[in-house]
Amino acid sequence: MRKSSFTGLLITALCAVVSCCLNKQFHFVNEGGKTWEKAQQYCREKYIDLAFISNQDEVDEVNDISTTDDVWIGLYRDPSPPTEWKWSGGWNSSFRFWGNDQPNNKFGNQDCVSVWKNKMNDYQCTEKYPFVCFDLNVVLVKENKTWEEALEHCRKHYTDLTSLLSENEQLLVQRMMNSKGAQTDHVWTGLRFLASEWLWVNGDPLEYQAWTGGRLPHCPAQHLRCGTLAREGELWGTRDCEERRNFLCSKLVTPRGDRHVCVW
Template identity: 45%
Template sequence: MTWEKAKNYCRRHHSDLAVVENQSENEAVQNSCKEECWIGLHKDAEDPQSWTWLNGEEVRFKRWHPGEPNNHKQEEECVVTADGKWNDVPCHFEYKSVCYDDELILVKEKKTWEEALEHCRSLKTDPTPNNTASDHLYDLLHMHAGNTNLHAKKLIQNAQTQEVWIGLRFLAGHWLWVNGFPLEEQLKQKLLVCPAPTKYCGTMPKTGDQMSTKDCAERRNFFCLFKDNV
């Protein structure tokens, strides 16, 4: 399949195309695929001279084949791995793929809050007629004390918007997390009891720790969190 189809497949059935951040992960990908396979590395749309991972992580670890990337014919914007070495190739070529699963995902697409919620809940969900809303495996991120917050603060630095959507929403006169997780009293005290009608959705900023509320129709990146990670 093409790189785009591989990405869509991985996002439907897993988290995304594989991200390789160290030699251990590179070897794991190599063991998963004995031939050329797509990984989640591609040209940065905002900086064609740079490469970026689909999950937003900066490219620190690299294992290019000698002489690569060479952008042959100026059309090689996606990456395959073979025998632990990477090669840039045209995205319309067809290869197998290596997917991965992650608990926290930064989605670098600009969507409204409702679109972001729908995107998260579609991840790894079997689109069958018998599926119900409770069958989804991912939801918009909820914030609480713990490692998830620390990981989110690191990952958000790769976002393309200054704030990202999280799962905080004002509904029926109350603030709540859309995944049903209890809202901590400390957070309740920081939120307006009666917010402006256009500011019913929560965001997390790149800098600072203060969450804010924004117009739900605005478009920004967002975090999806695996539901078991509470």
Template identity: 40%
Template sequence: MDQTLYFILLLIALCSVSECVQRQYHFIKEKKTWTEAQRYCRENYTDLATADNMNDMNEINNAIKLKQDKNTDQAWIGLQWTGREKWQWSSGEPALYLNWATGQPGASGEECAMMRNGQWHDERCSKFLTFICRSSNNTNTGLVFVNQTKNWRDAQSYCRQNHIDLVSVRNQNENQQLEKIMNDSHISDDVWIGLFRDSWQWSDQSNSSFRFWHPTEPSSAGVENCTGLKQDYYGTWNDLSCTSLKSFVCYEDKLILIKENLTWSEALRYCRQNHVDLVSVHSEEIQRRVMNVVKRASTAAVWLGLHNYCIMNMWLWVNGEMVCYHNWAPGNGTTENCNLEKRKGAVQSGGDQHWISRPESDKLNFICSRN
């Protein structure tokens, strides 16, 4: 077998999603109000704890157990009620395109969205419906219909565990594509899509849509506007008065935006001398963390640890891993002419925050991984 082909097949065989923990959590036993806890975390770490999924919740609960005493009943995390309801996608994207049926959205308490005959309706998140996931396995549409009935949160968890996420519908073309799939598959029932609304916002302003409320919570939003973990209920969440004195959990982000304008090689050298490396993005979860970090960038694009390996005519991460998950903008990520200036990978700091190919001599902000 040709040696080059053998090497490519070996990389593909090793290609897997890396479930890297992107935050390190720290439990602080001091009793503070939510605002005092937020100030402490921002001064000493990154912010009050944010969670994207159950992996994060397990890490938070483990951090608490390491230092827990018998008097620790609840602990602050970074979720706070704002009073401003907004619709957003499960992926964290804002809902800029909406296709509500006449009279929708309707009743209060119907906080999740489903699709019926090509139009959207709000519904109670506890209702059991079939649903559609975004997937990287279906190259034709990127969508998978799941013929199981689940409530919206369980449908979201299923999609994240088995595919990418609940489907996002960002424009009319995507809505028509989704409607066509339902018609072609003779799906006449209502189906969950990845749209939901609530008034809770994370302290670090991230777009994480993950929620882990106790079944009876939140119970007093507007009065009890901050969130604590109920340690006697598996770390589920409870809304509390922000002036209550509680222990709390901070997080330290393992991704750090460097607002210096350097070439790709200079950025790589900086990260390896001062932290660990230029960031590698192996999954949708890490991409969401990158999207939150690059919002603060001062350049239109930000370097990633992504480079074109001309000998193999492929893109690789700086740690040598193949690009399995990808988020390329249209027209980017294809084969490059290696006779021209060498190309490296960056992420847009605005817009859709896709990956783009740039000359390595461009001077951009960059993201390092640390710890």
């Protein structure tokens, strides 16, 4: 009965193949304004972190959803060395869109960054502004379930178990797992060995791969046919499908207008 149930669930997914790229979603928060540190705290409690911005499309998205002049984003000056700027949470990006003569550190302590009219400006972190948080269309479910139970849960409450299509996606998800407090060292993903091959159960192509040890397990043992993502250190692993673990679900995203920002 269990095998029959699983096969039915899988066929349902593969008959409606869609690309489920991981999406970054921005959320504008206007609650009377907060300092940069308080804005960071709010974003980490409600979403993932203050917004980090990687390209011009994301600049436009932040501008579209903001209804005030200055809004905090996650960029701040690293005190050591003081010439280096970093994103809150450690997100990697070399993309910058400073305004004219910015950053100028006018008062010698302008260590936090806001966006105004599609340009970044440095300000004192104690100023109070609205802010922009970011989230992902991935949910960490902190319940311990078998792989099949996790699959059923994701399809009932969200869309599917999560696939990981690039290194950037994977790094973001791992950081999210740590910030949200994953309770198992590895969590279930949508990776499954079936009919002599590994596949994502939502039908996404298995092109990017990050197996622990760098080698695809071509013929895994009968009990090691469900895939996990490590919370840190190791990457993809193969585990007994009957183990009980936290898991990652993808949730449906409704794009704003024609924008649908995927993380690659």
